[in-house]
Amino acid sequence: MSSSPTVPTLSIGEAISTLMKHGMPVRFTAYDGSSAGPEDAAVGLHLVNERGLRYILTAPGDLGIARAYVMGDLQVSGVHPGNPYDGLVLLLSQLSFRRPGAAEALRLLRGLGLGHLKPPPVPPQEHLPRWRRAVEGLRHSLVRDAEVIGHHYDVSNRFYEIVLGPSMAYTCAVFETADATLEEAQAAKFDLVARKLDLQPGQRLLDVGCGWGGMVMHAAREYGVKALGVTLSLQQAEWAKQAIDAAGLSDLAEVRHLDYRDVVEDGFDAVSSIGLTEHIGVRNYPAYFAFLRDRLKPGGRLLNHSITRAHNLPTRTGAFIDRYVFPDGELTGSGRIVMDAQDAGLEVQHTENLRVHYARTLQGWSENLVAGWDEAVAEVGEGTAKVWGIYMTGSRIAFERNEIQLHQVLATRTDETGESGYPLRHTFGV
Structure with missing residues (x-):
C-alpha cells in the first residue's frame, strides 16, 4: 500500500523569513498565499508556482533563482525586465541570507515538502554544465x-x-x-x-x-x-x-x-x-x-x-x-x-x-x-x-x-x- 504524499507544514513566506539575517527588503509573495517583507516595498517578488520553488530548492544560489525567473515562475515587479538595475542593487545591498545548519535545513525542507527536491527540466536558454561540456570536448579546444x-x-x-x-x-x-x-x-x-x-x-x-x-x-x-x-x-x-x-x-x-x-x-x-x-x-x-x-x-x-x-x-x-x-x-x-x-x-x-x-x-x-x-x-x-x-x-x-x-x-x-x-x-x- 503506497503512502500518501507529505503535506507541507511550513509556508514559503515563513521559510524565507527564517533564513533572512536582517529581514526582507522587498515584498515577497508566493502561490501558497504566504508573504514576507514590507507591503509598501518598491520592488516585489512573486513565486508563481510549485515548479519555481523546485528550481530554487534544487539549485541554490543564483542558478536556481535565474531558472525560475527565466521560465516566468518568479516574477519581479517595480522594475523593467530589460533593466532591473534598481531592484538588483537593492537585493545585492540588503538581501542577506544566513546559512542554516544541517538539522535546520532538513527541517525547513521537510516543512516545505521533500517532493520539491525533484529538479524540473532546465530552461532552453541554459547551456550544458561544465562536466557535460568536458565529455563533449576538451575545454578551449577548437x-x-x-x-x-x-x-x-x-x-x-x-x-x-x-x-x-x-x-x-x-x-x-x-x-x-x-x-x-x-x-x-x-x-x-x-x-x-x-x-x-x-x-x-x-x-x-x-x-x-x-x-x-x-x-x-x-x-x-x-x-x-x-x-x-x-x-x-x-x-x-x-x-x-x-x-x-x-x-x-x-x-x-x-x-x-x-x-x-x-x-x-x-x-x-x-x-x-x-x-x-x-x-x-x-x-x-x-x-x-x-x-x-x-x-x-x-x-x-x-x-x-x-x-x-x-x-x-x-x-x-x-x-x-x-x-x-x-x-x-x-x-x-x-x-x-x-x-x-x-x-x-x-x-x-x-x-x-x-x-x-x-x-x-x-x-x-x-x-x-x-x-x-x-x-x-x-x-x-x-x-x-x-x-x-x-x-x-x-x-x-x-x-x-x-x-x-x-x-x-x-x-x-x-x-x-x-x-x-x-x-x-x-x-x-x-
Whole structure:
C-alpha cells in the first residue's frame, strides 16, 4: 500500500523569513498565499508556482533563482525586465541570507515538502554544465570553443542591433565626456585603439575576435589600413561582410569565420584583441600571447582589451553566467596578462583601466534593450531577453563595485637588438 504524499507544514513566506539575517527588503509573495517583507516595498517578488520553488530548492544560489525567473515562475515587479538595475542593487545591498545548519535545513525542507527536491527540466536558454561540456570536448579546444561562442554570439544579429545600437560594438566604450552618447563613445574606443597602435595608411592590421567588424571597418575607413578580422561566430562574420560591402570597404577590410589560432598570415604591423581574452582560458595565455607575437613583424604593436578581475587569481564565472551567458568564461587580473605577455617576448608599453567606462556602456545597452523590448522579445523570446536584462544589469553593478575591471594593455614586438620602434613618449594621449 503506497503512502500518501507529505503535506507541507511550513509556508514559503515563513521559510524565507527564517533564513533572512536582517529581514526582507522587498515584498515577497508566493502561490501558497504566504508573504514576507514590507507591503509598501518598491520592488516585489512573486513565486508563481510549485515548479519555481523546485528550481530554487534544487539549485541554490543564483542558478536556481535565474531558472525560475527565466521560465516566468518568479516574477519581479517595480522594475523593467530589460533593466532591473534598481531592484538588483537593492537585493545585492540588503538581501542577506544566513546559512542554516544541517538539522535546520532538513527541517525547513521537510516543512516545505521533500517532493520539491525533484529538479524540473532546465530552461532552453541554459547551456550544458561544465562536466557535460568536458565529455563533449576538451575545454578551449577548437571544437568546444566554436560551440560555446556560438551559444553566446549566434543569438540573433537583429537582437544585437537592438541592444548594441548602430555601432554593433559589443565591448567597453570610451566616454570622453560625461554627456557623450553610446555611439560617440564606441567610436572613441575604436579610435583610441587605433591611436595606441599608431595605425598608418598602408599598414596591415589583424583583429582577433573581431565581432561584427567594427574595429576592422574603423581602421580601414579612418586610417587607410588593410585590416583582417576573424571571429568564431558565423552570424557575426556574415553580418560583417555585408556591412563592409555596404560601406565600400571591401578593398581594405575583410572578416573571416575563423579561429584566431588558424590565422596563417604573419608580418602584421598591428594586432588588436578586443574582448577575446575572456574566452580563451587563463592557462592558455602563454600560447595566446606567443601566437599573437608571432603574427607581428618586429616593431609591431599589440593592443589587448579585456575584462579583468581586481586581483590576479584565475576565477571562473558564476553558475548563471557560465550556463546562460559565457560558457567556459574565465577572468584574472591585469597583472597576470602583463606577466604572460612579457613571458611571451612582448614588451609592455602601457596599461589602462577603463572600469567605469564599462559600467556606463552597460547602462547604455540596458537602456537600448528597454526601448526595444517588444521587438527583442519577438526576435528571441521573453526568456532570452530576460537573461540579457539581468546579465547586463548584474555586470554593470560588478563594474561599479570594482569586482571586475577592463584593461587595455599595449605591447610591442621588440627585435633581438632591443629596438621596439616605440617613441620616447606616448603619442596617443592619456
